[in-house]
Amino acid sequence: MPYDPSAFPPFAVTVDLVVLTVRRHALCALAVRRGEPPFQGRWALPGGFVRADEDLAQAAARELTEETGLCAHDPNAPVQDNGAHLEQLATYGDPKRDPRMRVVSVAHLALAPDLPAPRPGGDANSARWAPVEELLQQGGYGRDGEQAAPLAFDHAQILADGVERARSKIEYSSLATAFCPAEFTVGELRRVYEAVWGVALDPRNFHRKVTGTPGFLVPTGGTTTRQGGRPAQLFRAGGATLLNPPMLRPEV
Amino acid sequence: MPYDPSAFPPFAVTVDLVVLTVRRHALCALAVRRGEPPFQGRWALPGGFVRADEDLAQAAARELTEETGLCAHDPNAPVQDNGAHLEQLATYGDPKRDPRMRVVSVAHLALAPDLPAPRPGGDANSARWAPVEELLQQGGYGRDGEQAAPLAFDHAQILADGVERARSKIEYSSLATAFCPAEFTVGELRRVYEAVWGVALDPRNFHRKVTGTPGFLVPTGGTTTRQGGRPAQLFRAGGATLLNPPMLRPEV
DNA sequence: GTGTTTATCGTCAAGCAGACGACTATGATC
DNA sequence: GATCATAGTCGTCTGCTTGACGATAAACAC
Numbered sequence: 001m002p003y004d005p006s007a008f009p010p011f012a013v014t015v016d017l018v019v020l021t022v023r024r025h026a027l028c029a030l031a032v033r034r035g036e037p038p039f040q041g042r043w044a045l046p047g048g049f050v051r052a053d054e055d056l057a058q059a060a061a062r063e064l065t066e067e068t069g070l071c072a073h074d075p076n077a078p079v080q081d082n083g084a085h086l087e088q089l090a091t092y093g094d095p096k097r098d099p100r101m102r103v104v105s106v107a108h109l110a111l112a113p114d115l116p117a118p119r120p121g122g123d124a125n126s127a128r129w130a131p132v133e134e135l136l137q138q139g140g141y142g143r144d145g146e147q148a149a150p151l152a153f154d155h156a157q158i159l160a161d162g163v164e165r166a167r168s169k170i171e172y173s174s175l176a177t178a179f180c181p182a183e184f185t186v187g188e189l190r191r192v193y194e195a196v197w198g199v200a201l202d203p204r205n206f207h208r209k210v211t212g213t214p215g216f217l218v219p220t221g222g223t224t225t226r227q228g229g230r231p232a233q234l235f236r237a238g239g240a241t242l243l244n245p246p247m248l249r250p251e252v
Numbered sequence: 253m254p255y256d257p258s259a260f261p262p263f264a265v266t267v268d269l270v271v272l273t274v275r276r277h278a279l280c281a282l283a284v285r286r287g288e289p290p291f292q293g294r295w296a297l298p299g300g301f302v303r304a305d306e307d308l309a310q311a312a313a314r315e316l317t318e319e320t321g322l323c324a325h326d327p328n329a330p331v332q333d334n335g336a337h338l339e340q341l342a343t344y345g346d347p348k349r350d351p352r353m354r355v356v357s358v359a360h361l362a363l364a365p366d367l368p369a370p371r372p373g374g375d376a377n378s379a380r381w382a383p384v385e386e387l388l389q390q391g392g393y394g395r396d397g398e399q400a401a402p403l404a405f406d407h408a409q410i411l412a413d414g415v416e417r418a419r420s421k422i423e424y425s426s427l428a429t430a431f432c433p434a435e436f437t438v439g440e441l442r443r444v445y446e447a448v449w450g451v452a453l454d455p456r457n458f459h460r461k462v463t464g465t466p467g468f469l470v471p472t473g474g475t476t477t478r479q480g481g482r483p484a485q486l487f488r489a490g491g492a493t494l495l496n497p498p499m500l501r502p503e504v
Numbered sequence: 505g506t507g508t509t510t511a512t513c514g515t516c517a518a519g520c521a522g523a524c525g526a527c528t529a530t531g532a533t534c
Numbered sequence: 535g536a537t538c539a540t541a542g543t544c545g546t547c548t549g550c551t552t553g554a555c556g557a558t559a560a561a562c563a564c
Contacts, residue, residue: 008264009304013345013356052261052354056345091343091358093265093308102304104265104356106343187541205522207543229541230529245520248497439510457553459512464551481510482560497551 012103015060016047016155018089018162019068019110021129022179022195027166028129029159030067031151035126038099039152043135045159046127047105060086060108067127070112073178084112085178089162097154109162111178132163167196172246174216177237183220185232186210197249209247215240264355267312268299268407270341270414271320271362273381274431274447279418280381281411282319283403287378290351291404295387297411298379299357312338312360319379322364325430336364337430341414349406361414363430384415419448424498426468429489435472437484438462449501461499467492 019030031043046067050059061072064086072086086108093104136159138150150156170176170193177184179192190206210216217235225231271282283295298319302311313324316338324338338360345356388411390402402408422428422445429436431444442458462468469487477483 008301010262011265011302011356012260013263013265049260050263050345050356053347055347056343056356088342090340091308093302093358095305095307104263104302104308104358106345106356185542202522202524203542204524204544208545209521211543225530225541227541228531229539230543232542244503245500246498248521250522251496437511454553454555455510456512456514456555461552463512477510477561479510480562481508482512484511500552502553 009102012101013050014047014103014105015050015056015063016045016092016105016107016158017060017063017067017110018045018107018159019064019084019112020132020162020166020179021112021114022192023114023129025191025195026131026133027163027195027198029132029135029163030127031130031135032067032127034152042149042152043130044152045107045155050106056088056106057086057108060088060106060110064108064110068112068115070110070115072110084110085175086110089158089165092154092158094154105158107158107162109165111166111175113179113181132159136160136163167249170196171248172243174237174241174243180237183222183224183234183236185224185227185234186217187227187232189217189235193247199250201250213240213243214238216243261354264353265302265308266299266355266357267302267308267315268297268344268357268359268410269312269315269319269362270297270359270411271316271336271364272384272414272418272431272448273364273366274444275366275381277443277447278383278385279415279447279450281384281387281414282379283382283387284319284379286404294401294404295382296404297359297407302358308340308358309338309360312340312358312362316360316362320364320367322362322367324362336362337427338362341410341417344406344410346406357410359410359414361417363418363427365431365433384411388412388415419501422448423500424495426489426493426495432489435474435476435486435488437476437479437486438469439479439484441469441487445499451502453502465492465495466490468495 017030021028021030030046032046034040034042034044046063048059048063050056054062064070064072064084068084070084073083089107089109091104091106095102097103097105135151136156138156151159166175176189176192176196179196180188186207187203189210190201190203193206194201215238218238220234220236222234223231224234269282273280273282282298284298286292286294286296298315300311300315300318302308306314309324316322316324316336320336322336325335341359341361343356343358347354349355349357387403388408390408403411418427428441428444428448431448432440438459439455441462442453442455445458446453467490470490472486472488474486475483476486
């Protein structure tokens with residue numbers, strides 16, 4: 001259909017971020033408390049308007065830096081420095097998803113290591129890392145006994161989609177290393193998989209699998225004992241981004 | 253960041269469609285010829301503006317029907333009737349992707365069986381099925397010796413992303429059946445895989461794999477001989493949407 | 505009938521995954 | 535310092551899946 005560029009319905013375009021990390025053996029997402037209506041006082045995903053001269057990925061990277069101080073990676077580059085992995089997730093555009101106006105939100109997924117200085121936003125009361133299970137259970141009670149209100153807007157759906165993307169993507173890519181610091185052990189990587197998938201994995205088979213996949217892990221030569229027990233070799237993420245064959249989630 | 257809903261940059265939002273089918277053993281995409289600037293006379297992906305009261309998926313389904321006469325499926329439902337599979341692909345929002353104004357395009361991917369009545373748009377000169385290889389090779393020559401100009405806007409990138417999505421998705425899902433008519437043979441399904449991946453597959457191993465995956469194929473009892481040779485059993489798509497274990501592309 | 509084409513069944517070896525035993529190297533505890 | 539608990543690392547075995555490929559079956563063309 002030939003279209004008339006001068007007569008189009010006006011939209012606002014935002015980016016929303018699903019920022020995931022692994023803390024205390026649990027998959028956690030960054031949530032911010034809304035200070036104004038609609039959904040005032042409720043938790044929501046961080047996000048904001050795309051600026052007039054800004055690409056979508058740029059806008060997402062900017063929001064990520066504003067909220068967490070992390071800098072974003074190119075999604076096609078191997079995970080090497082201390083930046084976070086950032087990729088587009090999906091776009092949500094139900095006409096009624098924002099009661100004020102027509103807003104189309106391009107959601108992005110960010111994977112970050114557990115931050116040494118967890119300063120989400122700076123204001124401890126307005127942002128927090130929350131286990132995704134807690135954010136997604138509707139009507140349940142949070143860790144503090146606080147009534148867990150559902151996330152604002154359609155953010156529960158967005159978060160669920162982001163979590164599912166992360167869960168499936170670590171199957172066939174080396175993205176799980178994005179949850180780890182620059183140097184990490186096989187055990188730490190395994191605990192990432194266990195937290196993201198919510199299962200227990202056999203340490204011996206996991207070790208065989210990840211060390212046997214060429215390009216996945218590169219030994220740095222060092223060892224660490226920060227987990228207790230026998231010292232473990234330290235690794236960096238290798239250049240491989242795709243795991244072949246993939247590491248499939250256990251059934252059921 | 254708290255945002256002010258009354259002060260936002262205005263965007264136009266469109267949907268663009270990557271409609272794929274398999275014709276004559278080749279993966280083909282629907283292309284339309286642009287009748288007006290910019291990129292007048294060049295080939296482009298079908299698409300159009302999202303209306304003010306329309307969801308993104310609705311807009312994509314409407315465009316698909318307008319361009320092909322196909323009706324769209326729910327992406328989570330098994331492929332059963334004569335509709336096409338439709339899912340969101342990705343969103344493209346570079347500030348300069350449309351020279352006229354700021355346009356954010358939510359690309360969708362549609363997979364359709366080879367249409368008995370290929371009436372793309374109705375105007376034979378303004379729409380056609382073209383092999384994706386031809387649409388993506390820049391500066392080459394098409395089948396008619398016609399200079400193959402690159403697709404308009406960033407549509408070559410969108411098409412490439414859609415093709416890659418289709419290629420990877422038939423690995424671990426039953427989506428390849430979306431390219432087949434309601435009843436099909438194992439050989440027809442194999443030719444779909446061969447066309448989409450651009451490889452040759454062993455008929456015996458393929459047969460073993462697809463008939464051995466529970467829920468993938470349901471025999472209808474009938475047979476056909478439309479491909480020549482020994483009559484083949486007819487199947488319908490089963491209820492399974494995820495193949496476990498997946499059918500991985502051959503390496504290299 | 506002979507040849508051609510496609511479908512379908514079977515066989516075999518290589519590779520990989522899950523279950524699990526065994527040993528090692530550290531810190532904690534008595 | 536001996537013992538224990540913890541975590542890491544190396545092997546073994548078994549069953550399943552895959553890739554390569556032989557063999558047979560059922561249609562059509564001549």
